[in-house]
Amino acid sequence: MFKILVAAAILSVSCHQCNCAIKSAHVKLRDPSGSTEVTGELNFTQTANGVRIHGIIHGIHEGLHGGHVHENAKIEASCAGAGGVFNPHKVPHGSPRDEIRTVGDLGNVIADGSGVAVVDFIDRMVQLNTGVEGVIGRSYVIHEKEDDLGRGANEESKTTGNCGGLIACGVIEVLEED
């Protein structure tokens, strides 16, 4: 019995020391400040072509809303603690389809007239780890307005996409690992 316990302990320690592949992560979205009624849940799943980001958001006004990975996860009081878009390579803000874009640039989510946004796409840059491009332990945020994907006429377009305030956010946490 003791041997089994020791073996189990070694296995669990070695698992956390190795670079275990994270297969999926999730984020629960809400507005910690209580200013909006936006809620949602997204899953991040590793696929052969990149990370699939899929789920549903409720209570969001109709239209396009920027949805990004932001740098920090200190969002207990309000989404403002998320800081800026996650940009480890210090490049201009852009569209997820651009060659040059920040890692956090995940474009827009689209809400219908009943306040529901169904999200489902694959991103080639996001990584499910805690490395340079890793999004684990960072936050995902939904913006008040549409992200202009860096195509706007002003300077702000190249940093935030002119997408306004933050209406919901959550910490990206590991769901499943090998």
Ligand SMILES: [Cu+2]
């Ligand atoms: Cu953002």
